[in-house]
Amino acid sequence: xxxxxxxxxxFLLTFIPLIYSLYLSLTQYSxxxxxxxxxxxxxxxxxxxxxxxxxSLINSFQYAIIAVPTSLTLALIIAFLLSKESKVSNFFxxxxxxxxxxxxxxxxxxAKFLLKGEGGLLNYILSFFGIQxxxxxxxxxxxxxxxxxxxLIFCGSQMLIFLAGIKQIPVSYYxxxxxxxxxxxKCFFKITLPLISNVFVFNLVMGIINAFQIFVQPLIMTxxxxxxxxxxxGMYIYDSGFSxxxxxxxxxxxxxxxxxxxxxxxxxxKSLEKRMNYED
Amino acid sequence: MLKKSRFxxxxxICAVLGAIFLLPFVWMLAxxxxxxxxxxxxPPELIPSPATLRxxxxxxxxSDFFTYFKNSSIITLLNIVGTLISTTLVxxxxxxxxxxxxxxxxxxxxxxxxxPYFVTxxxxxxxxxKLKLINTIVPLVLPNxxxxxxxxxxxxxxxxxxxxxxxxxxSRIDGCSExxxxxxxxxxxxxxxxxxxxxxxxxxxxxxxxxxxxxxxDQSKYTLAVGLVxxxxxxxxxxxxxxxxxxxxxxxxxxxxxxxxxxxxQKYFIKGIVNSGLKG
Numbered sequence: 439x440x441x442x443x444x445x446x447x448x449f450l451l452t453f454i455p456l457i458y459s460l461y462l463s464l465t466q467y468s469x470x471x472x473x474x475x476x477x478x479x480x481x482x483x484x485x486x487x488x489x490x491x492x493x494s495l496i497n498s499f500q501y502a503i504i505a506v507p508t509s510l511t512l513a514l515i516i517a518f519l520l521s522k523e524s525k526v527s528n529f530f531x532x533x534x535x536x537x538x539x540x541x542x543x544x545x546x547x548x549a550k551f552l553l554k555g556e557g558g559l560l561n562y563i564l565s566f567f568g569i570q571x572x573x574x575x576x577x578x579x580x581x582x583x584x585x586x587x588x589x590l591i592f593c594g595s596q597m598l599i600f601l602a603g604i605k606q607i608p609v610s611y612y613x614x615x616x617x618x619x620x621x622x623x624k625c626f627f628k629i630t631l632p633l634i635s636n637v638f639v640f641n642l643v644m645g646i647i648n649a650f651q652i653f654v655q656p657l658i659m660t661x662x663x664x665x666x667x668x669x670x671x672g673m674y675i676y677d678s679g680f681s682x683x684x685x686x687x688x689x690x691x692x693x694x695x696x697x698x699x700x701x702x703x704x705x706x707x708k709s710l711e712k713r714m715n716y717e718d
Numbered sequence: 719m720l721k722k723s724r725f726x727x728x729x730x731i732c733a734v735l736g737a738i739f740l741l742p743f744v745w746m747l748a749x750x751x752x753x754x755x756x757x758x759x760x761p762p763e764l765i766p767s768p769a770t771l772r773x774x775x776x777x778x779x780x781s782d783f784f785t786y787f788k789n790s791s792i793i794t795l796l797n798i799v800g801t802l803i804s805t806t807l808v809x810x811x812x813x814x815x816x817x818x819x820x821x822x823x824x825x826x827x828x829x830x831x832x833x834p835y836f837v838t839x840x841x842x843x844x845x846x847x848k849l850k851l852i853n854t855i856v857p858l859v860l861p862n863x864x865x866x867x868x869x870x871x872x873x874x875x876x877x878x879x880x881x882x883x884x885x886x887x888x889s890r891i892d893g894c895s896e897x898x899x900x901x902x903x904x905x906x907x908x909x910x911x912x913x914x915x916x917x918x919x920x921x922x923x924x925x926x927x928x929x930x931x932x933x934x935x936d937q938s939k940y941t942l943a944v945g946l947v948x949x950x951x952x953x954x955x956x957x958x959x960x961x962x963x964x965x966x967x968x969x970x971x972x973x974x975x976x977x978x979x980x981x982x983x984q985k986y987f988i989k990g991i992v993n994s995g996l997k998g
Contacts, residue, residue: 440811440900441802441823444871447864451842458841469844504755519732526729532984533736539987540743540976542925542967543943547950548742551749551962559745591739595991602992651834654927658947659906675836680932685840692836699834 463689473686480690484524490674491691497582498671502649505586510641513593517600518626538594546658549588550575553659575660578667585656585668596641603637604630624635639710643703650699670696743973750967757962773963774971777949781802781968785938786945793858793941794923795932800863801870801919802912808865809874810900814886835928843932851994857933862919870915872993877879877911878904914990917983921976942972 463480465473483704484491516534520527537545552559555573565570574584607630631638653672656662662669675695679688727825744764749757750773753767777783846857865871881904889899905912927943933939940948951963980987 440815441808442806443863445823447804447861447866448826448830451861451864451866452833455838455841455845456833457843459837462841462844469847502814519728519860526732530732530736531988534739535984535988535991536980537742538981539921540925540973543927543946544746544972545742547965547969548746551966552745557758559741559762562760562762591742594739598988600992602759607826611804647832647834651836658927671837675840679840679843681910685844687802687882689837689840692834692840695834696837700832703832708901713939 440573459689459692462686463693466684467686467689468683470687476686480687481694483566484687484690484694491667491668494671494674497667498650499667500582501585501652501668502646503668504582504647505589505652506642506649508586509590509593510551510638510645511594512590513596513641514600516593516597517604518630520597520601521604523605531601534597535594537591537715542590543654543658546588546655550659553584553588576664578664581660581664586651588655588659596645597635600634603634607633635710639706643706646702646706647699648711650695655663727906743977743989746966746970746973749962750970754961773967776964777971779970780964781949782937782940783968783971786940786942789855789939790924790941790943793855796855796859797862797923798916798919798995799865801865803917804863804865805867805870805874805915806900806905806908808914809871810878810904811873812926812962813875813878813881827868827871840989841931846933853936853939855932855939858923859927862923867919867922869994870919871989873915873918874908874911876993877908880909910986913983914986916994917979917986918990920979924976948974 462473464475464477466480467473520530520534547672553574555561555571555576558571558574560574561571572580589607611629611633612625615629620628651672652670653676656668656670657673660668662673670693672695675688675691678691679685723794734808736856749766751771752763753766753770753772756763756766812820812827830851842857843852846852851857861867885898885903889903890896894903925943927947928939930941931947934944937948946965946968949968953961953965
């Protein structure tokens with residue numbers, strides 16, 4: 439009884455759209471005339487005749503492969519730095535988590551200005567170190583790197599989750615290790631890391647799911663350019679449907695994304711042999 | 719001696735990283751208070767002198783800031799109220815009652831987090847278009863009215879599970895109806911966790927760009943995030959394209975409510991992430 443709002447919402451807003459989307463993916467549909475059933479043609483077109491599909495998919499993979507490990511690593515390093523309970527580390531927790539809360543159009547817009555090639559603040563700061571910064575967002579060699587760099591400041595929630603995991607480890611483990619003569623590094627790799635593996639898998643899988651769906655950040659910062667170097671898969675789905683009016687095609691693209699995400703997540707969960715059990 | 723120098727290094731690393739994380743916000747604030755001449759100066763400066771409010775005046779006069787603000791506020795408010803009521807019911811249902819297939823439904827709920835929004839957004843858009851609901855707030859508030867946030871359900875579920883059964887049973891014996899138990903006894907004792915769910919909903923809805931940009935296409939319906947991007951694209955291209963002032967002022971005004979909320983209630987935000995992520 440109590441869960442009925444969710445059941446209604448689930449069927450109306452998730453289940454039915456999912457089925458409808460699967461059906462649309464087998465049709466040609468412009469939004470006005472009725473969908474025309476064309477079987478698997480959208481899928482064969484996408485897989486064999488669509489350069490933009492390949493390009494945007496490679497871009498998204500490239501982004502995910504760089505952005506997920508870098509932000510997880512930074513989150514882990516910061517969590518490790520803040521793992522000793524103190525007023526100062528509590529303060530820094532608040533600082534590092536802040537960008538994640540404020541992430542949105544406003545921050546991306548500012549980041550765009552900060553990364554300007556000429557007169558941008560970042561390049562000015564780099565010039566102190568004798569580094570001539572590139573045109574971050576308009577140089578095809580650097581645009582992807584720029585997106586990854588900006589993404590780093592949103593690692594706050596991953597950091598907090600790591601931190602909570604680290605704090606659950608009993609202090610006695612470290613004391614025992616110290617008596618046995620283990621150094622700080624060794625403690626980190628032999629005790630901390632294995633004991634937060636559950637948390638790590640959670641962050642990793644959520645990170646990949648989010649990285650594949652990245653949309654607003656590149657849309658605002660680069661618009662997919664230069665030369666479609668940062669044109670992500672999500673942007674292609676959006677354009678196919680909402681700019682080119684090919685909703686059937688867009689639905690097929692979206693299902694391919696779903697399958698890829700599902701496959702990668704399952705692969706990670708299986709290969710790490712850890713069961714994520716939400717109902718503890 | 720060694721300990722002290724290590725502490726200094728630790729603080730230094732944290733401070734430098736923290737400064738980088740906060741840079742976009744400092745820049746937003748500084749630039750929004752500068753004159754055009756100071757903004758285009760190279761090398762860039764960080765302290766506005768003379769400080770001026772001309773960018774804010776520009777925003778209030780030349781953009782529909784107050785309309786955007788009103789639209790954002792209405793959508794956010796409805797989402798918070800909707801989610802608190804529906805999510806509480808659903809989470810309580812999952813936490814307290816044993817029903818057939820409950821485990822199945824709960825697993826299903828959690829797996830909806832894996833469904834990319836791109837898969838459902840295309841059919842949903844077409845369904846809403848058929849129902850003539852594009853350009854209304856319905857698509858932006860309905861999901862949360864129907865407990866659409868798995869995160870919030872999970873957060874409240876974890877809390878309700880720990881709520882002492884004895885209190886509920888005692889009230890049941892006293893003749894309290896099930897709904898009354900929830901609203902008169904459980905909810906007043908769950909203010910903190912409901913508050914956490916509420917502020918997270920505030921932040922998500924306020925920052926959301928994807929939903930509004932798809933479902934709203936009339937400028938008078940825009941939310942702040944969409945209005946900001948619209949302003950940015952309409953200003954660049956003019957003679958004062960180099961003048962970031964107005965865009966920065968609008969960015970600042972857009973994130974200001976989030977900043978205030980965060981500064982006042984950072985503890986609750988951190989608690990929310992830790993409570994929900996940890997069990998994963």
